Amino acid sequence: xxxxxxxxxxxxxxxxxxxxxxxxxxxxxxxxxxxxxxxxxxxxxxxxxxxxxxxxxxxxxxxxxxxxxxxxxxxxxxxxxxxxxxxxxxxxxxxxxxxxxxxxxxxxxxxxxxxxxxxxxxxxxxxxxxxxxxxxxxxxxxxxxxxxxxxxxxxxxxxxxxxxxxxxxxxxxxxxxxxxxxxxxxxxxxxxxxxxxxxxxxxxxxxxxxxxxxxxxxxxxxxxxxxxxxxxxxxxxxxxxxxxxxxxxxxxxxxxxxxxxxxxxxxxxxxxxxxxxxxxxxxxxxxxxxxxxxxxxxxxxxxxxxxxxxxxxxxxxxxxxxxxxxxxxxxxxxxxxxxxxxxxxxxxxxxxxxxxxxxxxxxxxxxxxxxx
Amino acid sequence: xxxxxxxxxxxxxxxxxxxxxxxxxxxxxxxxxxxxxxxxxxxxxxxxxxxxxxxxxxxxxxxxxxxxxxxxxxxxxxxxxxxxxxxxxxxxxxxxxxxxxxxxxxxxxxxxxxxxxxxxxxxxxxxxxxxxxxxxxxxxxxxxxxxxxxxxxxxxxxxxxxxxxxxxxxxxxxxxxxxxxxxxxxxxxxxxxxxxxxxxxxxxxxxxxxxxxxxxxxxxxxxxxxxxxxxxxxxxxxxxxxxxxxxxxxxxxxxxxxxxxxxxxxxxxxxxxxxxxxxxxxxxxxxxxxxxxxxxxxxxxxxxxxxxxxxxxxxxxxxxxxxxxxxxxxxxxxxxxxxxx
Numbered sequence: 111x112x113x114x115x116x117x118x119x120x121x122x123x124x125x126x127x128x129x130x131x132x133x134x135x136x137x138x139x140x141x142x143x144x145x146x147x148x149x150x151x152x153x154x155x156x157x158x159x160x161x162x163x164x165x166x167x168x169x170x171x172x173x174x175x176x177x178x179x180x181x182x183x184x185x186x187x188x189x190x191x192x193x194x195x196x197x198x199x200x201x202x203x204x205x206x207x208x209x210x211x212x213x214x215x216x217x218x219x220x221x222x223x224x225x226x227x228x229x230x231x232x233x234x235x236x237x238x239x240x241x242x243x244x245x246x247x248x249x250x251x252x253x254x255x256x257x258x259x260x261x262x263x264x265x266x267x268x269x270x271x272x273x274x275x276x277x278x279x280x281x282x283x284x285x286x287x288x289x290x291x292x293x294x295x296x297x298x299x300x301x302x303x304x305x306x307x308x309x310x311x312x313x314x315x316x317x318x319x320x321x322x323x324x325x326x327x328x329x330x331x332x333x334x335x336x337x338x339x340x341x342x343x344x345x346x347x348x349x350x351x352x353x354x355x356x357x358x359x360x361x362x363x364x365x366x367x368x369x370x371x372x373x374x375x376x377x378x379x380x381x382x383x384x385x386x387x388x389x390x391x392x393x394x395x396x397x398x399x400x401x402x403x404x405x406x407x408x409x410x411x412x413x414x415x416x417x418x419x420x421x422x423x424x425x426x427x428x429x430x431x432x433x434x435x436x437x438x439x440x441x442x443x444x445x446x447x448x449x450x451x452x453x454x455x456x457x458x459x460x461x462x463x464x465x466x467x468x469x470x471x472x473x474x475x476x477x478x479x480x481x482x
Numbered sequence: 483x484x485x486x487x488x489x490x491x492x493x494x495x496x497x498x499x500x501x502x503x504x505x506x507x508x509x510x511x512x513x514x515x516x517x518x519x520x521x522x523x524x525x526x527x528x529x530x531x532x533x534x535x536x537x538x539x540x541x542x543x544x545x546x547x548x549x550x551x552x553x554x555x556x557x558x559x560x561x562x563x564x565x566x567x568x569x570x571x572x573x574x575x576x577x578x579x580x581x582x583x584x585x586x587x588x589x590x591x592x593x594x595x596x597x598x599x600x601x602x603x604x605x606x607x608x609x610x611x612x613x614x615x616x617x618x619x620x621x622x623x624x625x626x627x628x629x630x631x632x633x634x635x636x637x638x639x640x641x642x643x644x645x646x647x648x649x650x651x652x653x654x655x656x657x658x659x660x661x662x663x664x665x666x667x668x669x670x671x672x673x674x675x676x677x678x679x680x681x682x683x684x685x686x687x688x689x690x691x692x693x694x695x696x697x698x699x700x701x702x703x704x705x706x707x708x709x710x711x712x713x714x715x716x717x718x719x720x721x722x723x724x725x726x727x728x729x730x731x732x733x734x735x736x737x738x739x740x741x742x743x744x745x746x747x748x749x750x751x752x753x754x755x756x757x758x759x760x761x762x763x764x765x766x767x768x769x770x771x772x773x774x775x776x777x778x779x780x781x782x783x784x785x786x787x788x789x790x791x792x793x794x795x796x797x798x799x800x801x802x803x804x805x806x807x808x809x810x811x812x813x814x815x816x817x818x819x820x821x822x823x
Contacts, residue, residue: 179525302646343561369715370718380722
């Protein structure tokens with residue numbers, strides 16, 4: 111059965127290539143979109159993950175950085191600092207705004223850093239400093255290079271003309287970059303004296319979870335989360351927003367893959383109709399013939415899955431170079447999902463040829479000569 | 483083709499949905515913090531003292547201040563982004579269609595989008611938490627949803643308190659008084675200082691550009707893959723058709739039919755397949771769009787003429803590429819084989 115299936119499937123190299131390529135790319139559609147969202151999840155938490163803060167303190171009820179605003183009274187900074195086992199506190203100002211490199215405008219998280227910031231600084235610097243002073247800014251290297259700006263260049267952030275003193279790495283995502291300015295500059299254009307977040311470092315050996323709980327218990331009007339809990343909340347934003355889109359795209363990829371595979375197995379069966387008729391006439395059981403069709407479909411989807419994965423791996427390497435800010439990450443659960451989809455495609459694609467074989471009259475084969 | 487059109491449809495539908503608020507709110511000029519000429523992605527802070535000066539500017543017929551900010555709602559263990567709009571019910575800036583209930587009369591009252599509310603089983607009178615405060619749903623708005631975000635309306639004073647900005651608004655929608663030149667009013671407003679005054683249509687276009695920057699890369703990638711898949715499908719269909727008629731092609735070759743004639747035949751077949759596929763693709767996309775929008779009303783799929791033209795052009799290109807495969811098959815066909823078999 112396997113020999114027959116393999117031989118039938120391999121006949122017509124062009125058809126095999128088209129089938130595996132077509133289904134493989136249909137699966138790539140699913141894998142690539144999954145990969146974009148998985149990559150976005152990593153990107154969106156990069157600042158939190160590398161913030162060097164053990165606990166993030168925000169306005170009560172604010173559990174996200176993305177698409178959020180937080181305002182804490184200045185007094186909260188001292189109250190948090192007074193909590194036992196707190197080693198350092200760094201007040202941050204934060205807003206979603208624009209970085210203007212001449213005519214080029216980019217969306218950015220704007221972070222206002224105090225001069226003694228113990229946490230929240232850019233974590234990887236390509237050139238220059240990681241802590242901007244008044245009138246200065248640290249911006250993403252890729253965006254700066256695209257705009258032809260280097261250290262000493264001028265950018266406009268929050269409406270302020272600033273000098274670039276640092277170029278940071280890995281501070282660009284699919285939606286925005288991260289730009290750092292001096293706390294004083296930020297505060298000057300923001301009414302009131304609130305801060306956005308307080309970043310807390312705890313003493314060695316202390317539990318971040320415990321400190322977060324103590325801060326929430328003792329400082330009024332705040333939400334305190336460990337760095338990992340905060341990052342988890344950020345990932346959920348991407349995940350929850352992506353679910354519907356991924357479902358639609360997965361369905362489209364599934365239908366396209368199914369159409370290609372069904373067409374291919376149908377063609378293979380059609381071109382070997384005479385052989386199937388002969389096998390039937392010689393007493394081959396229907397189960398044998400059906401099995402060979404299913405195996406053909408499985409061979410095709412296995413090949414397609416391999417192609418889909420290979421193309422996605424290539425995309426993960428190529429896309430970030432071609433489209434800065436877009437990162438793809440291949441997640442295990444995505445591969446498992448696509449493998450399941452492939453198996454379903456194989457099973458469904460076999461139905462039509464099976465019906466074709468089932469309706470095949472061996473006598474007809476001999477009457478017609480039956481060459482396709 | 484279906485996939486390309488569906489992706490383009492999602493993208494343009496999203497733009498329309500998110501532009502809905504600006505389009506429906508009265509006013510032809512949008513006043514914001516200096517340097518802010520887009521509404522969705524950037525935070526704007528205009529001091530209330532400046533708002534008073536806007537109100538008193540000669541030629542300003544109507545000024546609608548709003549406090550606006552993206553927020554993340556935690557509903558039913560899901561993160562739901564929402565665009566919070568704080569407005570003064572007497573001045574405007576709220577929802578343009580209330581499907582049920584009324585406008586908020588107190589600072590702990592809110593209007594939720596009806597699709598968002600239905601999706602999470604929220605009804606009039608129910609309560610929800612927003613940035614640490616409890617709000618009661620007193621109204622449900624219509625036409626204020628998208629898959630990315632929904633609009634959420636509270637009183638301006640409640641929004642100021644939530645966002646920790648008691649003395650500020652975000653944007654002011656200005657309508658010039660009858661008989662007053664809008665550009666003159668805009669210049670007078672700019673003269674106040676610290677303000678960006680942008681025609682509403684321009685702000686809508688800027689919002690669209692920001693969204694396009696976010697979505698363009700993944701959509702382009704997906705559309706590119708869909709294009710290659712489409713070419714392969716056309717190739718496979720024609721390959722199947724050629725395999726079925728291999729004998730006939732062989733006979734034609736044996737009778738002196740030139741390869742060029744046979745290539746022409748497969749190219750015409752390819753074009754027929756492409757045109758039929760394009761027609762089917764448009765129909766299927768329209769059907770799929772209806773299914774998606776019926777199942778998930780927060781999605782809007784808008785198929786626009788330029789996207790249609792691009793998809794049609796792409797399908798013709800796919801046909802030409804797909805036609806190469808059977809052409810190769812025919813080229814390698816030996817006429818004698820037909821008779822041997």
